[in-house]
Amino acid sequence: MAISIGVKKQIARWQRDGLIDETTAERLRKDIDGRGHGLGLGGILAVLGAVLLGAAIVSLIAANWELMPRLVRLxxxxxxxxxxxxGGAWRASLGDRIFSEALYLIAAITFGAGIALVGQMYHLSGDTSDAALLWVAGTMVAALFLRSRVLTSTSVAISGFYLFASLEPVASDRWSYLWLVPVLALICAGLVWYTKAQAARHFIAILLITYVFVVRFDLDNGAILWVAALLGAALFLVDALRSRTTQRLTGWSEAIGGYGFVMLNIALVFQFDEFSEGVTNQVIIGFAILGCSIAGLALSGHRNLAVRWSAYTVFSLEVLYLAFQTIGTMIGTAGFFLSAGILVLLLAAFVVRMERRLQRKNPKREATA
Structure with a gap:
């Protein structure tokens, strides 16, 4: 709701400044009203309440588990x-998008807890990763039949839980996650397309980035970082150089570029640790990180806010790190604070000047940001 109000204020300002006429302004306002406002604060509170209520139900059952007959438990x-x-399907049939999703979430949480409790009750063989896999499969089926956005997002979250559960040494099939997590992500991507769960796309991106770095440390293979860096660079360049084509094909061009840029920088930061033994190696990787930050600003910083602020953050942290690694050990406390203050002010001046330049390069984007 707050976002739509802000956009309507911008439309009113554009109309007042003569940038658009009254007909165009009215069409834009009707388009915003027709698209709805998503979950909003009420929806977020409903989902949070569903999580707490589901946890309360599970805790209540678990606390009195031994006192109940098996049939009562089931x-x-x-x-x-x-x-x-x-109940969620009934509410959805009445046009309620908020409490229907909350009821779906309570059922999904109870299903996951039920798997663990029933396994404990009947002493079924298996481990946490097997239970997580069954949980995500059941949630995906429910998301498919109910066409639920929150269940699609929940499926991605449980896939992440399965990823970390598979790292346990007692897991029955220790390495199955290497191929199962990408498969689960692909299925979730299909559910995103089917259910129009736009927020779940971000969860999938985070899941895949996490998967790449979990595999790197689990297999202890530094080459995976170079693969991640190349893949991140490719995704970033696809958005930076072919944004219109990527947007037309995926409808998610800026996010693809943003997540690719983040993965590239994370991979380089981890490579920094790999080659941190020598000062020369530190400087090489450090300048590579700074170069990527500047390239991100130059290529798509004027139109991609995710890339822009990621570049600012990485650039600032890397400059501070390199400065204090090289001169921090040679100065006292007062000199440290003095140099830190001067350096931060210089970084602030850099960001201010860069923002002005990017605003001049793409003023329309800044007007709607």
Whole structure:
């Protein structure tokens, strides 16, 4: 709601300044009203309440687990799952997008807890990763049939839980996550397209970036970092050089470039640790990171806010790190604070000048940012 109000204020200002006529302004306002406002604060609170309520239900059942007969235990779990999914579908049929999703989430949480509790009750063989895999499979099926956006996002979150559960030494199939996580991400991507769960796309991107670096440390293979850096650079350049084509094909050009840029810089930072033994290596990797930051600003900083602020952050932190690594050990406390203050002010001046230049390069983007 707050975002749409802000956009409407911008439309009013554009109309007042003569940038658009009254007909165009009215069409823009109708388009905003027709698209809805997403979950908003009420939806976020409903989802948070659903998580807390699901946790309360699970805790209540678990606390009295030994006092209940087996049939009662199963009946409670199945009842909560049934009421959550059926009640959510009923609310959705009435046009309620908020509480229907909240009920779906309660059912999904109860399903995951039920897997663990039933496995404990019947002493079923398996480990946490097997339970997580069953949990994500059931949630994906529910998301497909109910066409639920929150269940799609939940499926991605559980896939991340499966990734880390698979790292346990006692996992039955220790290395299956290497191919299962990409498959789960691909299925989730299909659910995103089917359910129009736009927010879940960000979760998938975060999941894949996390997966790359988990694989690197799990396999202890530094070459994976170079592959991640090249892949990140490729995604960034696709958005920077072919943004219109990428937007037309995916509808997500700026986010692709932003996440690619982040992955490139994270890979270089980890490579910094790999080659941190010599000063020469530190300087080489450090300048590579600074070069990537400047390239990000030059190529797409004027139109991609994610790249822009990521570049500012990485550039500033890297400059501070290199400065204090080289001169920090040669000065006292007062000299440290003096040099730090001067350096931060210089960085602030750099950011201010860069912002003015980027605003002149793309004023329309800044007007709507």
């Amino acid at each position: 009946g409670l779990i199945v009842s909560v799952i049934f009421l959550g999914y059926v």
